[in-house]
Amino acid sequence: MKWTVSFPDRTFEWARLQDWINVPELRSFSGIATYKSEFEVPPDTREAAVQIGDVRSSAEVIVNGQSAGIAFLPPYRVDLKDLWHPGRNQIEVRVANLWSNYIRALPKTPSMLPGPGYSLTDILYGPSDRPLLSSGLLGPMRLLWR
Numbered sequence: 001m002k003w004t005v006s007f008p009d010r011t012f013e014w015a016r017l018q019d020w021i022n023v024p025e026l027r028s029f030s031g032i033a034t035y036k037s038e039f040e041v042p043p044d045t046r047e048a049a050v051q052i053g054d055v056r057s058s059a060e061v062i063v064n065g066q067s068a069g070i071a072f073l074p075p076y077r078v079d080l081k082d083l084w085h086p087g088r089n090q091i092e093v094r095v096a097n098l099w100s101n102y103i104r105a106l107p108k109t110p111s112m113l114p115g116p117g118y119s120l121t122d123i124l125y126g127p128s129d130r131p132l133l134s135s136g137l138l139g140p141m142r143l144l145w146r
Helices: 100-105 120-125
Strands: 003-007 010-014 032-041 048-051 054-056 058-063 066-071 077-079 087-096 136-139 142-145
Touching: 032 142, 066 077, 087 136
Parallel strands: none
Antiparallel strands: 003 010, 003 032, 032 087, 048 077, 048 142, 054 136, 058 066, 058 087
16 A cells, blocks of 8 residues: 655655654654555445554544544554545544654753753653664554355
């Protein structure tokens, strides 16, 4: 499946799903990206669902302009309800990640909070030299119908 992946200030055309931390200009991105593609449903289909694979950290699945649901825990499966139709359909997946990679990229400045010299973000997410966290729709995505 080919994807058009839109971030607030840029758009990519991806032939395969990939981790945002492997794209240099996205390593410290925090926010929501929108993945768009199309899929074909056979004419004799009675039920349809999407298994979006691994997602970091949450995803809303939209089919033909209507929300099918939100996935934030394995198995990351969303029933497409009656939003699909036989033939060509549009799918949009809005993915939100955590802010850890953005915080990691901020300039290293001492905390202005009273205490031992660290901030609430350091307490919640660890020191700023921590490894990058995977982000985005990692897949593999599978369309399921019967």
